[in-house]
Amino acid sequence: MEISKYQGYKAIDFLKEDDFLRWNLFQLEEDNAYWTKVMAECPELKPLIEDAVELYKTQVRLNDYPLTSAQVEVYHDTFQHRVTQRRKRRTLTYWLSGAASVLLLLGIHQIYKPNANQEPGLLDFVHANSLSIDSDSKDIQLYVASDQLITIEEKEADIAYNTDSIQVTGKSLAEVNTTEYSQLVVPKGKRSRLTLSDGTTLHVNSGTKVVYPNRFTGDTREIYVNGEVFLDVTHNEKQPFIVRTSEIAVRVLGTKFNVQAYEEDAGTQVVLASGAVQITSNENAKKIDLTPSQIYDYKAGQVSVTRVDVERYISWVQGILYAEDERLDVLMTKLSRYYGEEILFDEGLVNQKCTGKVDLKNDLGEVLNGLTFSFPISVKQENGGYRVSTK
Structure with a gap:
């Protein structure tokens, strides 16, 4: 050579x-x-x-x-x-x-091979390039265009798209000279902070995939989410921001809100912290406007809008998980996803509900053992994970 x-x-x-x-x-x-x-x-x-x-x-x-x-x-x-x-x-x-x-x-x-015949639209790209979140990789994976991959072993990565480069934890690692789509896949047990090219920031929770263009062009700014993100959208009246999931589309100009849309879960939620959003169901195209402190809950084709304490829904960004009259089995699913560790539990947990907060900075074993003081359950380490049983 x-x-x-x-x-x-x-x-x-x-x-x-x-x-x-x-x-x-x-x-x-x-x-x-x-x-x-x-x-x-x-x-x-x-x-x-x-x-x-x-x-x-x-x-x-x-x-x-x-x-x-x-x-x-x-x-x-x-x-x-x-x-x-x-x-x-x-x-x-x-x-x-x-x-x-x-x-x-x-x-x-x-x-990760691009489909030569695919349409340039976001959803067409998502359907043609479906990457599983539940893969064997324990690292954060950032797919830049069709032939470039950055893997990140850090537990919480800071990723930023600048004018001509992508920075990971302050280091410039790739050039951005294309409008192709990127895919960020955050596995269970990891989290990331993502700054898009327009300055919009996303806190990306465990077990989440986000698809977005390296550069926003056209009349709208569109991204796709499978999982949970908290967004602080840069205001731009001329170029509305749209978050798409498998169930809904959320349209904003500039605001802060949380989207929880794990495809394996039964429903989709949007909680508005500030500003205004308009939500459209993919099923019936009906539009619903949210005001701050409201939650949009979509489940099995049914929609409800109620007022909530926003902090309880976005506190995961700060490492706190709130539960309010929540089934214990649902809490176990959230904890397993956040920590990236398997939790097996009995069906009996479905009949128990909990209210309170969990400090996610603590070890998972500490969290689960702490629950034994409030609920008739036992916790045992098993095959690298945990088993929670009713007494």
């Missing part, structure tokens, strides 16, 4: 090179020799390469290159050999972690 190709590179550009990523992942002798030669012959690249290595060591991975079948086989065999040689050493954990990164790296082009 011509070393001259690296002239003009920035540190972030090296993270897009398969040779650089393979070097950092496997530390093969031939790769060590190659990159030592690059830094020796081009000393001006040395600080950039060192910066790229440090960036690689962070919890962020940027993968956007393909590997041939032959390369996959060679790298896999090399990896297996090195693991065998180091099986008794403490560094085994590192190599197993590396294996997961390789699998993700190799799998991206299989699970």
Whole structure:
């Protein structure tokens, strides 16, 4: 490979090179020799390469290159050999972690392929590129356009779309020069703060997927949500903001509100903190306007609008979960989703209701054991999760 190709590179550009990523992942002798030669012959690249290595060591991975079948086989065999040689050493954990990164790296082009015949609309894109939230990945996944993936191991990531780049926890990791759609997938047990290109911010809860354009164009700003988000929408009368779910569409100019629309749940809720929103059901196109402190509840084709204490519905952003006359089994589902840990429970919990608040900053075991003082239940750790039984 011509070393001259690296002239003009920035540190972030090296993270897009398969040779650089393979070097950092496997530390093969031939790769060590190659990159030592690059830094020796081009000393001006040395600080950039060192910066790229440090960036690689962070919890962020940027993968956007393909590997041939032959390369996959060679790298896999090399990896297996090195693991065998180091099986008794403490560094085994590192190599197993590396294996997961390789699998993700190799799998991206299989699970995220754009449909060449799809319409450019948001919902068409969502239907053509359905990514499961309940995947095996425990990391936050940010799909930038059709061929670029950023995985984030942090528990709570801060993602921002600037004028020409995407920043993750303050570091610029990708350029944005396209109006294609991005997909942010936050698994159970993780959360994220997302700032869109127009300045709108979203607090994204566990087990949530958000689809949005890298750049807003046209007469509206539209995003898609499967899960729960709290939004602070930047005001723009000329370009209304629309949040779409599988059941409804929420239209706003600029406001703060919470949307809970997990597709696996029975209903969809919108709680308005400030401003005004207009909600349209996908089933009958009926429009309903909300005023602050109102909740829109859509379930099985039926709609209700009532006044509520907004804080109880948006406190999850601050790590507090309120329950008011809520079934205990529903609370268990919310806790399992938030912590990313399995909770098995008896059907008897359906008949018990609870009111109070849960400090989500505490360990899940502490939270569940605390409930045993108020309810006739027992808690036991089981197979890496928890089992809650009625007494």
